Amino acid sequence: MPDRSTPDRSTPDRLPLPRAVLYDWDNTLVDNWGTVRSALNHALVSFDLAPWSEEEARIRIKQSLRDSFPRIFGERWTEARDLFYAYFAAHHLDHLRPLPGAESLLRSFAERGVYQAVVSNKNGKFLRAEAEALGWSGYFGRLVGAQDAAFDKPHGAPVLMALEPAGLPPGPDVWFLGDADIDMECAHGAGLVPVLIGLGEGSGFERFPPAHRHADCEALCGLVGGGGDTISVQSGV
Missing domain, CATH: 1.10.150 (DNA polymerase; domain 1)
Structure with missing residues (x-):
């Protein structure tokens, strides 16, 4: 498999907006x-x-x-x-805080009609309580945590559960945003576009490279917020 950790300069520098975005939770959208x-x-x-x-x-x-x-x-x-x-x-609610640009990114995708959901290995009860505490529950069609599906991430079962409310199958028009190699592994296994946020946690990126990478949600938000139905791919870190 070719190394897709940086954008392929032979491809157009803009891509269609995804139909859906799945997020990891901790260290992707929030710091807890x-x-x-x-x-x-x-x-x-x-x-x-x-x-x-x-x-x-x-x-x-x-x-x-x-x-x-x-x-x-x-x-x-x-x-x-x-x-x-x-x-x-x-x-778990004492020190919970959103990461830079996370809420703006959620709002930008929501304004453009992009379906959003979470696939996390945090216990589902805690995940949903944290989303509610931040006032974010309305952004997500489903928040899937550990033990909600038959298997946990990187298995594809929670991906299917997360996409179910939208009636969307996994595919190249669905992005998976995460900060760790296990998120990229999940995306590859389910046939989604793997998008890395930050420098990346883990040693599995050679086997499961990101298609695109961004410094943080704030950097990606600036591109999504540009309007239109495409997004730049030139935001690598």
């Missing part, structure tokens, strides 16, 4: 990283395991809890899950 890491470290320390540093956590926290906790905590992973969720439930 400190609470996630604190909740995980609470569980680790409770099991006499060493807490993870900021760098370790950013590398390791990508899979959903039901996929990652059995590997970390073994047969007692459900006890660790309960500790994590109890801590997170008590604190």
Whole structure:
């Protein structure tokens, strides 16, 4: 597969707007990283395991809890899950904040009739509570979190669930915006256009390269907000 991490200069520098955009949540649209890491470290320390540093956590926290906790905590992973969720439930709205340009991007796509949804590996209950707290629920046709579908991201099941209200099949007119290699893997697997926000978390970008990349939502918003039914692809970082 060719490296699509930067725009192909042989292609036109403008593309049609997508019919739908699916988003990752944490570190793509919102920052709630400190609470996630604190909740995980609470569980680790409770099991006499060493807490993870900021760098370790950013590398390791990508899979959903039901996929990652059995590997970390073994047969007692459900006890660790309960500790994590109890801590997170008590604190997850305390430090929640939108990332630069996120709300403007959501509004710009909504004004142009682009269907929007979320596919996250955050527990669906917390995901929807955070969207509601930010006043963003109305932007999304569906917010799909961990355990809402039969399988979690990068499996294609949550993608199908997210697109269902719009009656749209996965395809090249649907974008998946995310900050990590697992988001790009999900997009490739489902046949969506993978769009990377930021520098990218993870080591899987050679296997699952982004088609386009943007410094942040603010950079992409400036292009979408330009009007018309096309968008520039010259916003790489």
